[in-house]
Amino acid sequence: DWIISRQRFWGTPIPIWRCNSCGKIEVLGSKKELEEKTGKSIDDLHKHVVDALTWKCECSGEMKRVPDILDVWYDSGAAFYASLNFPKREETLREWMPVNFVVEGLDQVPNGWFYSLLRLGVLLFDSVPYEKVMVHGMMLDEQGREMHKSLGNFVPVMQIISKYGRDAFRAFVASKTPWSDIRFSWRELENSFRKINIIWNVYAFLGLYCSQYDLDESLVLKNLKSLDPEDRWLLSRTERVIREVRNKMDELHPHEAFNLLLDFVINDLSRLYIRIAREKLRSSEEERKIVSSLLFMVLKRTLVMLAPFLPFVTEKIYQESMRQESDPESIHMMSWPEPRDDMIDDEIEEEMEAAKALLEAINMARASAKIKKRQPLKRALVATTDPVLKRALAKFLLLFKIEGNVSKVQAISQDQRPEGRFSVVEFDKGTLYLDIEITPEVLAAGLAADIRRRIQEMRKELGLRRGIEKINCWILLDSETRNMIEPYVTSIIEDVDARKLKLVEKLEEIPEGCFMKEWDLDGRRISIWIQKIQQG
Incomplete structure (x- = not known):
């Protein structure tokens, strides 16, 4: 049962007229029919207008509208056909019905919109007027309570938007299960x-x-x-x-x-x-x-x-x-x-997953030996019988060089025990032997990587954009460190978007107005100056 009448002012007037003498009831189906009954032109169909519209009954009594309005959910349920001007345009309704998708809040489940649509669809057309329905959850506060102004836990949307923007708020909500409640955070x-x-x-x-x-x-x-x-x-x-x-x-x-x-x-x-x-x-x-x-x-x-x-x-x-x-x-x-x-290549994606597992093992081996990721290492040996990992070792040489920062990665037999200084990690595809011997050449490569990173940090601090704004750079360092870095100057220039990079021994060689920072790189004191090149 559905009690469709309401005793309110705003809403759709129920189109039922009753004689005040004999009790006869007439149900009207259109504005045109009402105009014919009353002999008046009607521009407004709200309650305060139509309540005054009457006509004579056959018994000489007066036909008056019953005072109730329709339940607003009846209006909502009629939306799928009323919005398409049915029954005047029945072909349009048949073209669009059923609609693809209806979404409704969890608080409306007992008597919500999709129930109203379902009732009128079945009553009037003997069919469901939609294909899919989703019920979404509600926004709660961080403690899982409903948000209410009276509780002081309500967060205005504009406050969120002014701080993080609309898309960040959308991303926060869109990443959550839509039919579950969301805790604001x-x-x-x-x-x-x-x-x-x-x-x-x-x-x-x-x-x-x-x-x-x-x-x-x-x-x-x-x-x-x-x-x-x-x-x-x-x-x-x-x-x-x-x-x-x-x-x-x-x-x-x-x-x-x-x-x-x-x-x-x-x-x-x-x-x-x-x-x-x-x-x-x-x-x-x-x-x-x-x-x-x-x-x-x-x-x-x-x-x-x-x-x-x-x-x-x-x-x-x-x-x-x-x-x-x-x-x-x-x-x-x-x-x-x-x-x-x-x-879509299933094999190469499987090989990449194996490569990622090895990279994770390399990172674990570095952490165990307390060797930072920026420090290049000579080799990683992998004792494995896994055919997928073996293919990955052969294919993704560049990946291991860049992400693992290891010059050489190769497979060895399961019973082989390499000699030297290794950090050993067992993982699901085999055993990793990471060579952790730091030769002078390997140490120099790591120091060059550190200098690159520090220059990039200084660029970022000045708000300089990669690929757009170039710099000149000066580095003050001792003679031993200078000899280590000199072979890497050209590659550092390319990596940090510099026009020139000069290794200096005296402060007098550095022009005024440069941005300077001093760094401690594993006990080596190094001073770096950078200067944005003015375009002109």
């Missing part, structure tokens, strides 16, 4: 904000290092067979993510879709492939073009999927760095990417 909002910054920096990398090329995915597609293993892995991961995100969205699991995208951009792109790409972009012209076009293709397809979750950030990225002449005026008008299943 400033800390998690801050974390969402950081993730968006990582996404922004990934796209900024493309703009800084690849914008000088004509970015065209056809260059990638026609060179598929000759792509490096890391490139083929990225291509496969991208197409798999596109497929999985679509499936999650179709299953009404948007939080899982969004978290898949975040994991892909932050872990696969930012923390892995972008680091490899930096090295690749120092190679041949043809290699640089292919890597740049691959990144553009991957990032553009990813940007379209991120757009529903982060509409403002993605639109700005699209307009500033991704939109091409043939593209629509907004990212939100782009077609959703179709997965290219023929590019």
